[in-house]
Amino acid sequence: MDLLSAFKSIGFTKQETDIYLTLCEHGELSGYEAAKLSGISRSNTYASLSNLVEKGGAYVIEGQPTKYMATPIKELLQNSKTWFEKNIRFIEENVVYNNKPQQEAYVTIIGYDNIFNKLENMISLTNTHLYFSAEAKIINKFTNTLTKIAEDKKVVILSDEKILIPNIICYKTDVTSSLKLIVDTTTVLTGTLDQCLFSKNLTLVQLIREAMMNEIKLIQYEG
Known part of the structure; x- marks a missing residue:
């Protein structure tokens, strides 16, 4: 800017x-x-x-x-x-918003600022748990929000470097420029900081969550 x-x-x-x-x-x-x-x-x-x-x-x-x-x-x-x-x-x-998206809609979000804000909002609105896979340089931008959420909610991080945030569970793994965020097993954001797909489609959420869980199991097995 x-x-x-x-x-x-x-x-x-x-x-x-x-x-x-x-x-x-x-x-x-x-x-x-x-x-x-x-x-x-x-x-x-x-x-x-x-x-x-x-x-x-x-x-x-x-x-x-x-x-x-x-x-x-x-x-x-x-x-x-x-x-x-x-x-x-x-x-x-004064604005009444009735045009609510369908629960299973796929929404494309474009642009760094829009994606950053979406990540911030999703993390802030976590009710019980979240899984976040991304490069450390991305995750560290949300240190304050993640620190607050981790005080009483489950936070699992997969990243290329150890993330030093109290109370989180962190797994060191090889990650690319892509990111994945799953919140409460109900919403998912996946893509890059240039373009992401956001959805509440439970099938997609479960598929990405399962892939992340399998990656965690592999890390635990190899570690």
Whole structure:
């Protein structure tokens, strides 16, 4: 992620981001000065400054000429957090989701962030037990969540390195870039960090679980 992407995620356009960063770097500026320093046309600069003020990203300093100053970054982020949480609550209270997928549906999940979030959510929502097979560099990204889950739930890990998380059962084995996560023997996620298949199909869950159990038995036999 870069700064442009980060600011975009809190509602800023590229030009608004450029103007905000220009104000941060140079302090109080008129519209003309901001346009000259940022390399953005004067009309677009004034439009971006107006939007920044509306979004809480800048303050207007009255005078001749009118100048603008960037909202301090901590204040801006707190404003964005408050705005985000307010919108989340509004969505939760007003969206009725009836389009539930069938229990045996196969859902393809694409993209690192989407797959990472799905893994995190599945682990967090574990009721009794989970089996997780992946490279150590992937599993270690979920150390905090796995540590919490392992306090009172069964956590079995298969990985290419020993995973140092209290209360888990870890088996060292050869793994590829593929990953498998089974939660409560009811849901499965399998694939890579680029593309995964998620399903509640019990036949698929059982097949992958059986393959993992056979691998564990082989490790125990050879070890």
